[in-house]
Amino acid sequence: MFPIYLYEDNREQRESYQKTINNTVMINEYAMELIVATTNQQEILADMSQRRDGLFFLDMEIGENEQAGLELASEIRQQLPLAKIVFITTHDELSFVTLERRIAPLDYILKDQSAEQITQKIAKDIKLTQQMLEKTSDQLPEVFSYKIGTRLFTLALADVIMLSTHKDRPGNVTLSTANRLAEFPGNLSAIADKHPSLFRCDKSALVNLSHVQSFDSQKRELLLDGGIKCDVSFRRTRELNKILKNADGDCLK
Template identity: 30%
Template sequence: MIDVFICEDQKEQREKIINYLTNYIMIENLDMQLALATDNPEELLTYVKESKRAGLYFLDIDLNHKINGINLGAEIRAVDPNGDIVFITTHSELSYLNFIYKVAAMDFIIKDNFEEVQGRVISCLKVASERNRLTNKVTSKKFVQKIAEKIVSVDYEDIMFFESSPLHKVVLHLDNRQIEFYGKLKELEKEYEGFIRCHNSFVVNIDNIQEVNFKEKKILLKNGETCYGSARMIKSVQKKLEADKALLK
């Protein structure tokens, strides 16, 4: 879900932009929602700092406020580095500020022709939606397992580690629960390149490691659980984490 934001001080123009994007989102059934439309940049910043989703921001530059749109864009970029920012303004001569403040805007729309504005707004919605679709396609891989009469499907990103259990079973440790099923660790480590065999009894999701203590051979996961590595196998974990020195002890 993408949160869409508007910061425009002129009520009439703000309402036009609201109509453009809400109608298009509804007609195309996009995975977006209008989160906030305001004339107050401070209200927008407060909302963004509390939100955990990437956003799409339509910002006027002249907001009749101590914070102008360019400054607002720079502050948003610091909080939401993956968000898309679009400036809508009558001041075409200010476009160079986008580069000075390193905002990296998706578009810079001039208000001279508001019919053209509608097309450009819709174009930005399309681009943001497609980027979101492609990102989700890459990141939302599923681990699917048949357990008794049920089929369980979980996102790879929710998997902390797999642990061997007696009677040829495996315990899947998720972010907030555990699932037991019949299986073999050596088959699971081939499932996804991020699953690393760190011990005869453990296969860990490298993406969810918070910290590794190589002296004690302990691996701390993001959900607070701990699994262990063997003297030989933990070296494969170390190789994967070499680029991120903050995780190594």
């Protein structure tokens, strides 16, 4: 089920929005579900740490904090780059701030409209999200995810250059991309099973062969984008040579 979240501190409004969301999903038989409806952003953060995407209806002002929804949206966008965010707010003047923070909301719903207009807009945003999901379901890039503590990070698998382990850091994996270096708990065997397109150079490294610059088969050394180097075991050298030659038709060193 595709998750939907609601962040609203006015009880009457929250119940009204909940009803609209549930009715829209049920009537149209969407594979969606309202997972959390709350005034506590920690409830949303805790649940979304297990997700890759979601539709978020966020009140901008919670209690005395006029930017509570904006702060939550920034965290959502960092953890879930594909998330759909809708602000339900009286603060349309903060729309420029969302541009500065690169939140890229799907919609703004202003509370000074009639209840019927708000209901229609919520339903419209749910339907728009469904249409987006249908259009991209066959086009979505494979995603790589990892956790640090309770936080889930995602990126396109195509952006991964290398995943490696080190003897002095057992139980941890180092991720290398063009603009990111991160370490997280994990093991390469589990990652290799989940992402078979990654090539196992040896027991301590997985690489994305689309980032290969060259391979010196005599030294058994692979040069990747960003100047990243990786040793290749004797057993995997023959297989790697075959893969690379078939990929570009060139003879390797």
